[in-house]
Amino acid sequence: MKKTIAILLLLALIIVPSKAADVENVKPVKNVIVLIPDGTSLATVSMARWLQWYTNPDKPKLNIDPYLCGTVRTHSSNAPIGDSAPTTSCYMTGQPSRTGYVSTYPENDGDNDIYPTDPSRAFQPLTTVLEAAKILQGKSTGLVFTCEFPHATPADCSAHSYNRGKYEWIAPQMVHNDLNVVIGGGVSILNKEMEDYLLANGYSVYKNDLNGMRADSKDKMWALYGEKEMAYDIDRNPDEQPSLEEMTRKAIDKLSRNQNGFFLMVEGSKVDWAAHGNDPVGMATDMLAFDRACGAALEFARQNGETAVVIMPDHGNSGISIGKASCKGYDKLTKDQLFHQFSLYKLTAEGFAKKLNSEPNSEVQNIFRKYAGFELTPEELDALNNNPDYKNSPIPADQRKSDDNSSLYSGSLTGLMAHILTSRTCFGFTTSGHTGEEVFLAAYHPQGTLPIGMHTNIEINEYLCSLLGLTHNTLEELTSKNFARHMDVFKDYTCKIIPATHEKGSPTLVVTNKKDKKKQLTITPFSNIIKMGKKGENEIRLNSVVVYVDKNNTFYLPESLTDYLK
Template sequence: MTKTLKRVPAILIVLLLLFSISVFPAGAASAPAVKNVILLIPDGMSVGGTTLARWYKGGTPLAMDEMACGLVRTYSSDAAIADSAPAATAYATGFKSHTGYVAVLPDVANMPGLQPIPKGDERKPVATILEAAKLAGKATGLVATCEIPHATPAAFSSHCPDRSNYDDILEQQVYSGIDVVLGGGSKFLESGARKDKEDLIKVIKELGYDYVTTPEALHKSNSSKIWGMFAPKDLSYDFDRDPAKQPSLAEMTSKAIEVLSKDKDGFFLMVEGSKIDWAAHANDPVGVVSDILAFDNAVKVALDFAKKDKQTVVIAVTDHGNGGITIGDRETSNNYDELPLSTFIEPLKRAKLTGEGVEKKLNADRSNIKEVMATYYGITDLTEDEIKAIKEAKPGKLNYVVGPMISKRAHIGWTTNGHTGEDVVLYVYSPINDRPTGVIENTDIARYMERILVMDLQETTKKLFVPARTAFEARGARVKWDDGDPNNPVIVVTRGNDKLRLPVNKNLAEINGKPVKMNGLTVYNGVTTFVPEEALDLLN
C-alpha cells in the first residue's frame, strides 16, 4: 500500500509532462511573434517564365522555389483577367476592384461568388496594409523598378479611381509618411511636369528625406528616411542596367530592409519586380528572364534576412499572368520530346541585352541593325522582312518587334500581348510555419498579412476615410469646396469662429491658421471627399 502511494506522484508527474508536451509543442513558448512582412510582387510572372528562368541559370533552384505553398486566383471584381491596379488593390486592401482603380472599391462586383457593392460605397477608399502598419507604429517601405506612381506601388500607398492620374497619386505618396521609397519616376516629381506646379522633390527634402539618385548615394545614406529616384521614369531591365547609375532590385531591397528593420515595432515592405510584366507584354523572353532572375535575387535577400531575423514573413506572389509564355511552340508539336534543352536556351543565352536595351544601341537612321542584332541580341540570320520591321518600329516599341523574333528561334510560345487569367503560384516563408496553402483568393493575401501582424483593415478604413461633408455637417459645421486653384483644391470647414482647411491629397490641415499634421490623407474620389477621423476632432 505504501509503495503504491509513493508511485502515484511520480506517475502524475509523468502524465503532466506528457500533457504539457502535447498541448504546448516544443518551441511554442519561445516561438517568435511575426513583426515584419516583406511582400514581393513579380508583376506579370507566369509559371512558364519562372521555369524558363530556372533553366536559363542551369536548372538550379530559384530562391523562391523552397517557399512554394499554393495557388492564387487573380480575377478582378468584374473580369476574369485582371489589370494590375485591381490586382494590387486585392493584395493591399483585401478587396477586389475594377480596372484602373487603386485602393478604392469598384462600381460593380459581379464575378461569381462576390458580394455586390453597397449603394454609396462605389469608389470608396479602403485602407491598405501599408497604412495599417504605419498606424500601428511600424516602419513602411516601397521598392519598384517602374515609376513609383505606377499601379502596383500606387495601390499600397494612394487612393484613386484612375491609375493614370500620376499627379494625385504621387502627391498622396509623398504626403503618406512612407519611410523608404526606392525606384523610378523623378520626372513626375518635378514642378514642370505637374498640373499643380508643386515641386515635390523640394517637398520630399523638406519632409526630412535623404533624396538620393545614385547607387553610391543610396549605399552611403545613414538616414532613417530615404527617397531614391534612379531614373526619370522606369528603371532599365537588369540585363541592360548600368550598375553605376542604377541599383539592382536586390540592392534596393537590401537597403530598405537595413533601414526599416531598425524600427523596434517592426516593418512592412512591398517590393515589385515591375518589368517582368512589360517584357511579357512585348513577348520578349530575354526581358522576362532578365527580370525574373533579378527578382529572385531580391527574394533571396529578403529570405536570408527572414531566416536570420526569425520574426519576418516573406511572401512572393505575382498579381496575374501575362503573355501565355510556354517552352515549346506550334513548330514543336510533333517533336517536342526529342528536342534538347539547348534548343530553347541557347538562342536566349546569345543575347546580351533585352529588346529595350537593343533599341538604345541603334543609331539614328537605324543603318546598323545587322551589327546590333548580332552583337547584342544574338541573331545573325535576319530576314529582309525582319530588318524592315526593325527599321520601322516605333520609338520605345522595338522589344515588341524583336521579342517575337528571338522567341521564334528559341521556340518560346506566346498566346497574347496581354494579361492572362490563370491561377498563379504563391510562395511564403514563415518562421512559425503559418502559411496559406491550397487555392486561395488574391484578397486572402491581405487577410493573411492582416492576421499575422494583428491588424484590422476595416477599423483602419474607419479611422482614415470618413465622408467629410456628412460627418462635419452632423457636427453643425459648414463645408465648402474651394477650387479657386482647380489643381490644388481645399476643403474649407467652418463652425462658429473656427475655420479648418484641408488640402486634398495631403496629410496636412490648418485650424485657425495653425498647421497640423494628420495621420492620414484627405482624399477625393471624384464624388466624395474623405478625411481622417482625426480631422473631425480638430474642430472640438
C-alpha cells in the same frame, strides 16, 4: 513504419497550414516582407529557372523554390482577369476592385460582381495593411520597385484612386503618407513641392545618384532612378542604377532599425512590361533579378527570426509557353536546342531597339552577332530599315513601307525586336495582355505557419493581416475612421468647395464653425497637412492622407477633424 509516422507528425508540427478558416492560428511576427513579380505566369518562372540552370549548371533551382507552398486565384471585383491595380489592391485591402482602381472600393456591377459589393461605398479609399502597420503599430514602411513610383503596384500600398493613371493624385499621396524608404523609378514625377516636403521632414532624397544612395546612413530616404521607369536588369548600367537585390538589401537595412518592426513591399515591376511586349528575354532576366531580391529577403528573414516573407505575382500575362505549334517536334528537342540560342541574348527587345538607334546602320549585323548570336535575314533587315521607329535607316521616312501583310512590317521597333528574338526560340504567346490563371505562392515564416494550398487574393490579405496581429475588420475600422465622407463628418458645419485653378489641380474644401467663424479648416486633398484658422496660420498633421474623388465631388478624411472646430 513507426519511424515514418514519427517523421510525418514532426513535419505536421513544423509546417502548419494556414487557410482563411484558421488565420487565428497564424503566429504574428515583427516584420513582414511582401514580394510581387508583376504579371508573372508560372511558365515565366519555368523559363527563367531553365535559363539559370542552362547558363549556371550548379544552380538548378531558384531562391524561391524551397518556399513554394501553393497558388493564388487573383481577380477583379467584376471580372476573373485583373490588372495590377485591383489585384494588388486586394492583397493590400482585402477587397477586390475594378480595373484601374488603386486601393479604392469598386462601383457595384450587379450580377457581374464576383462577391457582393455595397453601392453606397463606391469610390471610398480603403486602408492598406502597410498603412495599418504604420498607423496602429508604429512600424517603418518601405517600397522597392523598378517602375515609376506612382505605378499601380507601389501605389496600391500607399495611395488611393479610381484611376491608376492619375499620377497627379497618386504621387503626392505616396509622398505625404510618410513612408520611410522608397527606392525605384520616377525622377521626373517627383516635383518641387514633393521634394521640399521630404527634405523638410528629414528624408535624404537622391535622383539618379547611386553613390549617394549607397553612402546614405539616415533612416528615411527616397532614391529614384530614370525619368520614369528603371531599365530592365539585363540592359541596366550597373554604374548608374542599382539592382533590385541591392535596393531590397538597402531598404531592409534601414527599415530594420525600428524596434517596432517594418512592412516592406518589393515589386519586380518589369516582368509584366516584358510580357506585354512578348519579350522572353526581359521576362526571364527580370524574373531572375527578382529572384535574387527574394534571396536577399529570405536570407534576412532566416537570420532575423522575427520576419515573415510572402511572395506571389498579382496576375499572369501573355500566355507564354515553352513550346509552340509552329516549332515542329519541340517536345523532342534537347535542352541545347531549346535554350542555347536563348542563353546568348544579352539585351531585351527594348535594349536592342535603343542600341540600334544609337549606332550607325553599318553596325546592325555586328550588333546582332555580339548581343544575339545570329545575323538578320534579308527579310528581317528590310523590315528593320522600313520600321518607322528606326532612326538610322538608309530609307527616308516617307518612303518606308508600312505593311506588306507581314507582322514584320507593322508595329514599333521594340515590337519588331521582340518578334525577331522570339522567332529563334520555341516559346509561344497567346496574347500581349493579362491572363487569368492562378499564380504561384511562396512563403517563409519563422514558426512555420504557412499559407499552404490554393488561396484567393482576399485570403492572402487575411494572412498578411494575421502576420501583423491584425484582422480585416481592423482595416475596415481604420477605413471608417480615416476615410469618411466630408458631408457626413461636417454635417453640422459650413462646407465650401473651391474649384481647382488649373486643369490638373484639385479643389479645396473650406470648413467653418457656424457659430465661431474663426474656427476654420482649409483642406487640400492628397496630403496629410491641413491648415487651421482663418488665415491658415496653424497646421494639423494627419497620420493618413485626405483623398478627393471628382466622380462624387467628395473629400474622404478623418472623422476626428471635427475636434479642431469645436
